[in-house]
Amino acid sequence: VPIEIPAVVIDRLPVYARALTALESRGRDVVSSQELGEVLGVTPAQIRKDLSYFGRFGKQGRGYNVQRLAHELRQILGLDRQWSMILIGVGHLGQAILTYDGFHPQGFIIIDAFDSNPALVGKVVGGVTVHHIESLRSYLAQRPVDIGIVAVPPEAAASIIDVLVDGGIRAILNYAPTSVSVPDTVEVKNIDPVLALQSMTFYLKTAKQQAL
């Protein structure tokens, strides 16, 4: 039985993988946990501890082999393959998601989209066809999909997520500003700009008080 790896460690690995891939593309051979930490705003000890869950990557005092560590992290995270996604909700946000060009180069491919608005059904947005939301259940019964992206209004999110989970989807990227409950076997990541704003106001407030 493998050890349970904390979710916060898993959350940091893509950040490490991205930094290492950037170093690799610039031809760097070796990087220290010190230097990697400075780039990423993480302590060197944290980096060494996080990576220790996955085996021994660096030699004391010699740093990490950039190419090997980048490769291993991509393997661990499954970044060396493609993942299929469907999008639910083709409003302004959904259309931005369909035309966002950052997913495809990273292996995340939106294959179909769904909406309840008849005016949108049959349209092609960003190369992706919009289907009626009523067909979602039968669609999922016919083909496996890795990831569901939810960009519907908050009041519709819970029932859509139930359909996705029933249809066998085990990873959900949720843009709806609502907390959702799913079985333990399903991963949900919430994209929540308000939480990001609320952690920045701490610094704004503190600086204002210092300036007074």
Add this chain to the structure above:
Amino acid sequence: VPIEIPAVVIDRLPVYARALTALESRGRDVVSSQELGEVLGVTPAQIRKDLSYFGRFGKQGRGYNVQRLAHELRQILGLDRQWSMILIGVGHLGQAILTYDGFHPQGFIIIDAFDSNPALVGKVVGGVTVHHIESLRSYLAQRPVDIGIVAVPPEAAASIIDVLVDGGIRAILNYAPTSVSVPDTVEVKNIDPVLALQSMTFYLKTAKQQAL
């Protein structure tokens, strides 16, 4: 001189504040770090340690006073007031941001928007007027703005962020998929759906291997 509080602690405080505000609105008087931890997927020890940076909130064995702690956290984070924001980039994503109804109730008010597309200039989207991007510098010289939201294409992000920083903005919510460099006095939070996806594929990959 106050102690330096780790950024990861600050990032968790809005999550605590939100959970406590929800408990408060349901009339709960007291909550244990145990129960709060279960709701949030954080250990009780982590919650106690995070809160200890800001003083003594709970009594051993008696739990936290929900109303007092919720109030204190909102004070610490500056959630008890309004913050002015401007949006740069009124494409699909920008329009979704302007029509998103989650900011205003939390005190985050978008007061103006900017774009380089002449067809958009002068339009009102979600109650907010779109101005020409060329007027951004003089706009910021005339009035203080707390937060800038960047929703421009990645190749335009760095120069826009320079203008925002020069104009005195000290908190930036960056939706452009690019890493940006700013002075130490400026906070940036990146909304990065690819990082969220990349941490979920770890679980998808692991489960697939177990199923084989």
